[in-house]
Amino acid sequence: MLWARDLSHAFGAIRALDGISFTLERGRTLVIFGPNGAGKTTLLRVLAGLVRPTRGSAGVEGGRRAIGWIGHQSQLYGHLTVRENLRFWGTLYDIPAGDLERREGELLSRLGLDARAGQQVRTLSRGETQRAAIARALMHDPSVLLLDEPFTGLDRLAAEALGRLLGELAARGRATVLVTHDVKEGTELASDVAFMRAGRFVAFGPRGSRDAAALTAAYREAVGSA
Amino acid sequence: MTLAQRGRWITIGALMLLAGIYVRALRFTPVELTQGPAQKIFYLHVPAAWSAMLSMGLVGLASILFLIMKDARLDRFAAASAEVGTVFCCVMLTTGPLWARPIWGTWWTWDARLTLTLMLFFLFIGYQVLRGAVTDPRLRANYAAVVGICGLILLPFIHLSVYLFRTLHPMPIVLKPSAPSLPPEMLVTLLLSFGVFTLLYVGFVMQRYALGEGESDA
């Protein structure tokens, strides 16, 4: 689970986050919708520990070891093979050698990358790279997933596959925070929804039975035309 | 009175005092025996060097404090101090050759003080080039602070290495720029000049800082 308490981030006159507070339990998926510049990425980065807030605090149960990050950048090394990448990142998280190989194999077949395992990442297609990035993020079996606009640049099929995967992962007890500016993408996955504007949550609560259309309407009302 | 206005008054005051010093230097202070009237530039040259060092010292200090306290005002102060320091370095580096030429017959010499000031000048330039190249204000402040601290720590090493070099490779130096055996009138003029240049530093930094405030709030 993760939490934020009166989180603020400001420097000089620029205020990226303004008093954000919430808690997220295991197995819940919070989807944060907001226009560009609302502070979504900053919030995620503060939760991840990459950015230090100027006021307030945030934390993830289990610390950095428990966090898996998936963004629109793959965080992989182009000149290393898929397998080498997974091996490197796994070792960084102190996964014991025996488990390393097993998890590699599992993730590669789960994400359909067996054929590409020995190829350098720079030779992969966009969709394959995204899948490899997901494998990397899952190598250390994180209990918290932070997703920064993960659907960017993916075609319909790939986006659906990613959605299904995320759904499975959430069902297995992970806490997930996903930020996006596109209401349609994240709706299905959400158990909780937040609307963000100018560094603040203008709405926060369970999704309930609302569908994408209902959420879009609520979003427009809360955030204004964005 | 706003900060900028106060700064302007202090600067004007300091400049007037500087003119006063020069009247004193030219009229009431004895002409140096061997160097002649060219030596008068000494009252500009040495205090400018002092102000440049002061600027760097304060940039370093502000940088350390910034990394601890993360206050944007400290960063703004460091930026102002660095700009002002660059100006003083330029004064020092132009008056130096102007003085050296009639006295030593050469425009430049690699003595410890001149070399140190030249490196200081490069440090200031590098600092400002880096600031100019980073758009994100938080990142820029962090980066500038890192360079500022490293630069400050570097100075004693530069001084030491040039000094060691000089003692092992003695160069023909005719006169030491600020011999301790100065007649009292010269010493007084010099000390007054130090005071005025410090005042100039304060005035300049106040104005530059105020300008910086205006920029970031815009």
Add this chain to the structure above:
Amino acid sequence: MRELLRHAWLIARKDLQLEFRSRTALASAFVFTALVLVIFEHGRDPTAVPTIDLAPSILWVTFSFAAMLGLNRAFQAELENQALDGLLLSPISRTSLFWGKLGANLVFVALVQVVGVLLFILFFNVPVWRVWLPFLLVCALATVGFIAVGTLFSAMVVRTRFAELMLPVLLLPFLLPPLIAAVAITVQLFAGRPLSESGGWLRLLAGYDLVFVSLTTLLFPATVTE
């Protein structure tokens, strides 16, 4: 401490693996070194100034510039796919990350220096082999502090627009003390004087290295935290 070094080694090994795959920086540095030495060789008049007097300066200037070519390599690869974020998210400490980068840079520079010295002996006919051990010591001492500052600065500069130009501009003042010391000691060594006579210079180098390796290690987190 052991964890620190182990993680640093992981990072360094990955860096070296990447560099040997792509070979771009290493090749440039080798070629550059050879080119500069050739130009110096042709630009001098052996009858006017004896080689042995000029040689140390030429060697050290060449080393410095070749080293700077390779420094940007360290963080360039991390920015490609935002792998740097991945490294910062992982449980390894910032110090491990920095030391890993520093270690890889030192290996890189050492390789360039080996090639440089060989070419140097070839072109300038200086009796390096007679004093190879003290010479090695001087090379190591003069390089470490300077490369530490270079690694720190490259972490910052790599995100700016004119990275290749910015790094030398920032780094050159830091080059002065180790360069002067290295040249002075090398001149003494080639002239057949024992190393003990350069005690002052050696102490300067050791002090510089100690101070700047510590300082840069301390300051590195400030360049990657926001």
